[in-house]
Amino acid sequence: MKRVVILGATGSIGLQALQVVAASSDLTVAGLSCDRNVKLLLEQAVSLGVCDLAVADVAAAGTVSPALYPELNLRKGPGAAARLVREVEADLVLNAIVGFAGLESTIATLESGRALALANKESLVCAGSLVTGLAARRRIEILPVDSEHSALYQLIASADRRTVGSVIITSSGGPFRGKKQAELAGVTRDEALAHPTWSMGEKISIDSATLMNKGLEVIEAHHLFDLAYDQIEVVVHPQSLVHALVRLIDGALLAHLGPADMRVPIAYALHHPERACVEVGPLDLSGGLALEFWAPDEETFPAVRLAREAGIRGDAATCALNAANEVAVSAFLEGVLPFMGIYQVVETVLAQSDGGDLGTYAEVAAVDELARSRAAQACAGQSIGR
């Protein structure tokens, strides 16, 4: 029986992970965490008989009555998930927290020698060298949950590493595929959240609309697979059925296909090195299935270019890019920043930021904090008022 801690259990990935666990007799839940949806977290804890919990939001955690739940060990506050990871007996941690907030738990997981299934791509964007260095020292292989990286992990493992020329990650193109800058000026929150092929949390849905998600994924692939930035290509593939490809030096391409269902990569990571049955409908190849691939429109959607440029400058720049993007996406979701303002905020903050390595969590946190305050100022400059 593999004991799994699920961080971000109330989110899109967390809920699908719980479905994967429920469908398996080999997995059991040892701990759960959330930010503020305590009601749902308690329902999950009671139905699974889990006592070890973490709630990041102090006010939300304060609504849990110890008298009603005397058996619970509830950790509270911003560092609660990392404490849960360090204190609970478990074999694997699924980190499905969104944003920079997930980094501390990634580090706690690796430091405590546990296997890590990583959905929180922001950990690698903010602190790629720190995280991969720690994993290497502890001899822990990071199991990617992101669908493209799960696909690459499997493809690269199937080839001789020296024969891999480059990798290709696919993007659906998001809800605004085919649109030009002028058409995007006034797009609304609801339009941006309406992803054509995947159902996800709000932050990653906006990242998919700007294509910043693909930018973050290029940085994620660089760190996970030790690839140079010019070895990582991005193509738009509207069907979201081919998740990634590997270009071998002899001209052959290996592709990974599957339904657009995150339970597939989640199950792969949770069961690794085994594979388990996932109840997804079979991909029908008999009905004239068309697979299209296009170059991304980098003029309208400059996010992948911005991410590559930051990546080449190093972790300090990618950490600043991530912080600026988080602040800008929140401002867009609150209705105070126009959609195209997201790129402007990221570009402004990147122009003010240094590059180079970040060796400790404290250094990463300082860069994150400074970039957030610069991004808040840049947002105020672009503000559309309430």
Ligand code: NAD
């Ligand atoms: P979500 O918003 O649906 O869920 C986020 C979870 O994190 C929630 O449980 C929330 O309570 C928790 N959380 C939020 N802020 C927190 C904080 N400050 N401290 C502790 N916990 C906090 O997001 P999601 O779509 O499930 O995405 C989670 C991660 O997985 C992101 O990094 C995302 O990029 C990545 N990812 C998601 C998908 C997807 O299909 N949803 C696909 C690939 C990668």
Ligand code: MG
């Ligand atoms: Mg992805």
